[in-house]
Amino acid sequence: MIELPYVLRHENICRLEGNRLLIGDRRVFPFEKRFEVCANVQEVARSLQAMVTQGGGPLEVALQTMILVTNQMQQGLLGHGFETLTDAAKLLIAARPTNTTMHRALSHLLAAVQPKQADLEELASALKQEVSSMLDGYDQLYHQMGRLGSSLIADRSVILTTCFAEHTFLLSLAYAKESGKEVRVLANETRPYLQGSRLTAVSLEEMDIEVNVITDGMGATFMEAGKVDAYMTAVDLLCMDGTVVNKVGTLANAIAARYASVPYYAFSISPDPSKQGRADVTMEMRPPQEVKRCMGSATTLDSIKALYPAFDSIPAQLVTALVTPKGILKPEEIQRNFS
Template sequence: MGNLFTMLTVWADYGQNALVILDQTCLPNREVYLALKTAEEIWEAIYSLKVRGAPAIGVAAAYGVAVLMQGVEVTDFESFYREFVKVKKYLESSRPTAVNLFMALDRMEARLLRHRGEGVKDWKRVLREEAEAIREEDAAACKRIGEWGVSLLRPGMGLLTHCNAGHLAVSEYGTALAPVYLGQERGYAFSVFADETRPLLQGARLTAYELQKAGVDVTLICDNMASTVMKQGRVQAVLVGCDRVAANGDTANKIGTSGVAVLAKYYGIPFYVLGPTSTIDMGCPTGEQIEIEERAREEVTEKWYARRMAPEGVKVYNPAFDVTSADLITAIITERGIAYPPFGGTLRMWKEKTF
């Protein structure tokens, strides 16, 4: 696996009271680490995709609020809690679609409230402990997702993925790419087609980068080539991650995912969605209620070009995500197992832990 898994994406350095991240906007050309010490720096890093991937965003937010609260020097809980809520709400405004961001911060708040009768040192300690627990649970969940996912695959298969749901998007292994890495360790010799994933090119910049670094047979394709490789019989399964799963199984993921699902359905190729149960939002009945982030027009017209590639003043529509209907999804795979349609009952069981 090369040295991919020695590369950390996000951690807390309490010695310098900083959230440290691998700046993914610099990949694949440079591996740059940033020490973020203010709420504004952390917010900007999440918004600008310096740290990205739904699970990694949740981990970063948890570490971020823990780090920021280390510098709060008050003796009464109400003052401490008031500052916590201020930071929490600010970080929540950075990315609206990934549910992990909100769930991680809600979990940090719940842990803090359980210790309100203690002192400031204890409040800071429990925030550090909870943030670390969130990271450790994410890493363990990804390994289990990989085990369930690889059980559906056969050695030598051709796989297609969209966006980046690998090691860079989580604490370890990844979600959609976890079965690929487990298969690599076991000699399955998968070949992976990675969509470049416009407009932010996470497939080209990140997925191709990490798969190559891990020694996986990876071929980069433009988004509009997915149909061709499917038609040629070179793809036997599609693996994608998710930023939010509605109660009925509708799934939000990086823009372009729903198009891949339509193609897979047409060609009779299994379409698997992989992610931790933390991405399941039972308070969201269907995909229609998922808020879709829209991003700056410059990402489409000029961000990746030496000179702009669109006329000045042209209108641009740039949603960051789309919603894949549940009826296009073969299975949803989490750390708890594999759900098949109809998804609602299994997703509810997983969230309520009645299994």
């Protein structure tokens, strides 16, 4: 039986305890298994901005936060109007503007429960039921895409990845291993938060999949030397024209992969229908001081300036194929399959 590693289990991504939401603090994992405790939506939004959780984490956090808000509405701690929910959603969305999967999930949730807004008890019940249904649906998609992804992995493959590609990538490796394939992963550190070395590598070790940590600039060297069979990443945002938006550093490896004739496969649950291409995407710029520190230690002088674009835009022509719930698609097939 395939089991998810610690950081991807629902209760460790986030969980409700009374009038608080506990968010697994990925900034300190694996050295600490700590939870950020949030008592309201404002504190949750600040935690998302502070990168307490990243990647797919904000999606689940946002959905659970909406339950927290309805609970507080029932207790008279917040206003009873539907606008209280919509205001909460807006605050969460603004916390990570490039994460449009979270935006679309919250929009879907609000649309699903809006007919119940006249009765607070019905609204709260409908919202909790819808959140549960959505999370179950995502779990099914993760395994479905994991099986598809495993078909792209040959026996004795070496896979390069960037950042923490979460459920779909890890499940692809797990299903490949289950079928008898040997696989090894090169995980780049992913500065400045080191998601690759702290989350990806640790999760793979937990799953008994061989992994080597490399620095962010080493991927091209291994690809050019013929020591990488495929490059695989998550997708933070997929445009309708096949443009991929993912953690900064993804573009450099995608360019190197094309040069070295290494296929690049990206995992996406769905494109954002409001984003036709790169020009429609709000690219998040993180505070520059984050680049000047790593795991709490300064990496340069305070007087030195820095820049931190959080995401890369990867042109469709650099993407070999996208693993989606509708199959393994070429970038030019996204529009037709998701319209």
